[in-house]
Amino acid sequence: MDVLRYALLILHFIGLAAILGPFLDQLRASAKRITQTMVWGARAQVLTGILLVGVAEMNDVDVDHAKIGVKLAVALAIAGLAEVGGKKTRAALAGDGDLAPVRTFWWLVGALTVVNIIVAVSWR
Numbered sequence: 221m222d223v224l225r226y227a228l229l230i231l232h233f234i235g236l237a238a239i240l241g242p243f244l245d246q247l248r249a250s251a252k253r254i255t256q257t258m259v260w261g262a263r264a265q266v267l268t269g270i271l272l273v274g275v276a277e278m279n280d281v282d283v284d285h286a287k288i289g290v291k292l293a294v295a296l297a298i299a300g301l302a303e304v305g306g307k308k309t310r311a312a313l314a315g316d317g318d319l320a321p322v323r324t325f326w327w328l329v330g331a332l333t334v335v336n337i338i339v340a341v342s343w344r
C-alpha cells in the first residue's frame with residue numbers, strides 16, 4: 221500500500237506543479253491565460269487528494285477531517301475557477317470575447333493553490 225501512497229503523492233505534486241508552473245510563467249505577462257495544463261492540474265489535485273485520503277483510511281492512518289475538509293473546499297474552488305477561466309481563455313483565443321476577465325480567475329487560481337500548500341504543510 222506504501223507504493224500506492226507514494227505513487228499518488230508523486231501525482232499530487234505533479235498536479236500542483238501543473239497549476240503553479242504556468243501560473244508563475246505568466247507572472248510578467250500582460251494578458252493572463254488559464255491553460256489546459258492548469259485545468260488538468262486542478263482536476264488532478266481533487267482526484268489524487270481524495271485517493272490519498274482513501275489510502276490513508278485503508279492503512280488506519282488518522283486523517284484530520286477538518287484539514288482535509290478545508291483542502292477539499294479550496295481545491296474545488298480552484299477547479300471551478302480553472303474550468304470557467306479555461307473556457308473564457310479558449311473563447312477569447314478563438315476570437316469570441318477578450319482575455320481581460322481571465323486575469324481575476326488566474327490570480328485566484330494561483331493564490332488559492334498557495335493557500336492549499338500552506339494548509340498542507342503548516343496544519344499539523
Ligand code: HEM
Nearest residue numbers: 236265266269270272273288291292295333336337340341
Ligand atoms: C490545489 C490543491 C492542493 C494542493 C496545492 C495540495 C498540496 C499538498 C502538499 C504540498 C502536500 C504534501 C504535504 C506534506 O506531505 O507535508 C499534500 C499532501 C496531501 N494532500 Fe494535498 N493538496 C491539494 C489538494 C488536496 C485535496 C483536495 C485533498 C483531499 C481531499 C488532499 C489530500 C492530501 C493528503 C491526504 C496528503 C498527505 C499525503 C500523505 O502524506 O500520505 N490534497 N497536499
